Amino acid sequence: MNLKQLSALLGLSQTTISRALNGYPEVNEETRQRVLKAAQETGYRPNRAARRLATGKAGSLGLVMPMSEGQSADIHFAEFQSGLADECLRHEFHFVIMPAHPHEEEQAIRELVNSGSVDAYYLAYMRARDPRLKMAKSLALPFIVHGRSLGVAEDYPYLDVDNEGAFRQAARYLIDLGHTRFALINGMADLDFAARRRMGLEQALAGRGLSLRGDFVSSTLMTDANGYRHMAQLLQHPEPPTAVLCASTVLALGAVRAIREAGLQLGTDISLIAHDDDLMLLKPEHFSTPLTTTSSSLREAGRRVAERLISAVTDPEADLPRRELWTADLTVRASTGPAPD
């Protein structure tokens, strides 16, 4: 049974049937009941096209995929996308991906919005005082920010992890174990989450009269190769750090390899805490020395962002929180221990 057949059966237009099934108030209750009953009896399930016809919506979310020269798949992006796709599937939405160079993101969003092919979109990979926020507020479509933007006081809808709190807590844990020489292998310095993680670490150190050496901080694309390279460099210092925070388990993968090659024992000679986005492939408990982590699921974040966007499209009156800040949990495993003598 398709919409056309159901329409012939009931003597109602396809639009009326779709509106009835989608709960639009233009259809009177008696008609709605008739349609619901017939749909149930015939096993009719409206498809996307029929729903679009009824609602005037594309049934689609938009996003810009940031591209860097020579970069391979970003597993963080993929993990977020898998949650987004899950939630889209539940609501029969699809999504449009516009790949763009970092300096062309604003243009890409404008084109996405103007194309009419999406009903809502999200912004990610935020930077300090990000100009996309002002732009997004001037455009007509609902949006949500994954992350936040330091230096922007205005109100905007977002979902973020408490990156500052997570790294503050991780650092304090290590300070309590006697560590004083800290290093940070961070994401790109211009990204908001990386800036906040650094702030969290610096706050914890300052609170105990310690400070972070500038040359013990690296800001980099979060790849295995970069984790290796930066850790190897740190270990060449005459007085290397005894405590390292990594902004991703992907960076930690390389960092741990460098530590092993240097003949050092993780958790004894050097302690490491990584932020764990709950990536399927890199479970911290499966590392040869299980990793102490701060963790928050990127997949769940993708799911929640899609849920909020779809709700903004299908039920604009819904009373959703505009600002959500998720806490990252500290889980202690074998990669951390007392500072060596």
Next chain:
Amino acid sequence: MNLKQLSALLGLSQTTISRALNGYPEVNEETRQRVLKAAQETGYRPNRAARRLATGKAGSLGLVMPMSEGQSADIHFAEFQSGLADECLRHEFHFVIMPAHPHEEEQAIRELVNSGSVDAYYLAYMRARDPRLKMAKSLALPFIVHGRSLGVAEDYPYLDVDNEGAFRQAARYLIDLGHTRFALINGMADLDFAARRRMGLEQALAGRGLSLRGDFVSSTLMTDANGYRHMAQLLQHPEPPTAVLCASTVLALGAVRAIREAGLQLGTDISLIAHDDDLMLLKPEHFSTPLTTTSSSLREAGRRVAERLISAVTDPEADLPRRELWTADLTVRASTGPAPD
């Protein structure tokens, strides 16, 4: 300088300017030269919207993202997508992703094509006698298959890796090392690539008078956890295999963990060859015992699929090969060695 301003400057319509810049034959040569000169002098670069106006194309590729209950990010899908995105970016294309349950893929493709939001699309995760091929040939848009479909005469455009040849070669290499008890940790049995890899292994064994035990074959979602589980099961057999082929380095990640936990030495007690899709995170040379692999880049495949689709959209007369079969290279590392006595 935008299109509107350039239009006012030259006294030409926006459509004429776009057509001139895109090389459409409707615009006479004198006008084209005038437009090109003005565009160069003013630094005007046409955006996607202007190009769409001129060409009547959406500038978009479509794909269906297969979803399985409870599944996390599929790193294989992500790696392919990163190549696709790279190539889309070069041509200012974007792409539309329709998540779908496996049994609803046909419907999803139909909706994608009918939506008018894509100019071309690709089919992936092919099965034997895949009904999507017949459907795709009946629809109006250009398409390409990533993979092939056993049981369907190959008169459709595709890009595939020689999966059969790769696993035949890998198995022969191990047979030459004296191995006779083989196991296969494969992708889902209904997928074409998995069926062909099994065929390659069975051919190599049959060629030397050997055979593959049915209970030494597992067909599974290619995750780390499944690799671990199936390898652990194999090792409980009273006469376990001495040679294992894994359909992905992701499966190998778990399999290697099970081998290590069983107190066995990879490359001595047991040999393992994995298919390597050139995943950024799982470099076979970075495994604690570097992995012998058959390899072919999924990212390059994504790039090439996008290149062929975009060419089919922008230059339908282009003479591209319809069928491409890529060879996977066997690279010997430390995870393989002579069969134990």
